Amino acid sequence: MIDLPLAGKVVEWHQLFQVVYSALGAAVAVTIAFSVAVAGATRFVEARRDDRPGQAGVWAAVAALGLAVCGGAIALGIIVMTAKT
């Protein structure tokens, strides 16, 4: 194990790790949610065109859920940013 006393004292590892996991989590989660929304919307259009109303409804719900997660994640991010800590 490498001992880094100077780096340990100077670098604010807690804040640095907070940046790493927040950015990774937020960006990947929003991308997954939006990709699901795009996939849902695409499948919805295909199902409606093929006259499959049941499937179209399910895909529309998937798309709406994906968009809602995206919107919620962005709103949460802005609330966290603007909160006075």
Next chain:
Amino acid sequence: MHSDVILVLVIGTALAFDFTNGFHDTANVVATSISTRAVPPRIAIAIASLLNFVGAFVSLKVAATVAKGIVDPKVVEHAPAIVFGGLIGAITWNVITWYFGLPSSSSHALIGGVVGATLAAAGGSAVMSDGLLGKVVVPALVAPVLAFVVAAIAILVCYRIVGRLRPGSVTSGFRAGQLVSGGMLALAHGTNDAQKTMGVMVLALVAHGDINASHIHVPHWVVISAASAIALGTYAGGWRIIKTMGSRIIKMDSAQGFAAQGSGAAVILAASHVGFPLSTTHVISGGVMGAGAAKRLSAVRWGVAGNIVLAWIVTLPAAGAIGAGVYGVTRAFGVNSEAGPLVVAVLIVAGTALVFARRVRRGSPLTAAEA
């Protein structure tokens, strides 16, 4: 009571720096949206300008880091020439790198300039090396790599979900998504970059005696003026970018654009939240390269990555040396003399005009290299 003339010069120079920051960075913020045809250029620039303005109001932690975490505000308290020297050092380095087409960071130049002028004025003990290393140098190294990795993971996950769907509707969907991801990137840019200028303006007010060094705060007029300057700069820079965009952008699809912008915005906002003053240019470049590399390694312009690393290494010491030199020149006219900053201000305006004229005559180095 210190000179009002010097304060006006320093605040004016800081706002000019903020304007040029917005002007210079418009390309980074809107290029991805325009290249994937997600948003028409005029609308992209207008949105970016508006959200840069809004972003400046989101947080003040980066401003606090610049104002009291890098150099000792008590040293600056009686020496506005230090802040002036730092700003001129940053502007001069920006003009030099712009002339030679180097992708340097305005943020690193600003911090380097202030540190250099402080070193010249008060020696090493006035520089808070812990803050410089822990809040600037290490985050500056980590952030572009983080943006690269995050964008690469995001685009791989995205392709996994939408890869087998009809490309036409997927492209339309992600183009719509880029309205939001591009907006978030502009917001993040305004948040981090406008705050650096706010921090320097606060240091100027400390030097003038308007703010107590022991009780640092950011006045509302500082926030509003810095937000306005970066927003106006973004808007003004956009019209230049529309003309040169075609030769500079990296070809990418709308899903890659979404991933790159989202990753860049997430990294910048997360860093702003803990008060790390990042180079937004480097973070956005990291995100774009990550989204490109995940699809095809050869899509990345590794030469650009190399230039960024080179510029990163050189910017802090170079801007610092210029800042120290400018402080020395102003000091030669006398302690807190108005003559020194006035002479330097006239010289820098004349020098910048000369460099702009030469560059306009010779053409953009980027366009020439890529032609």
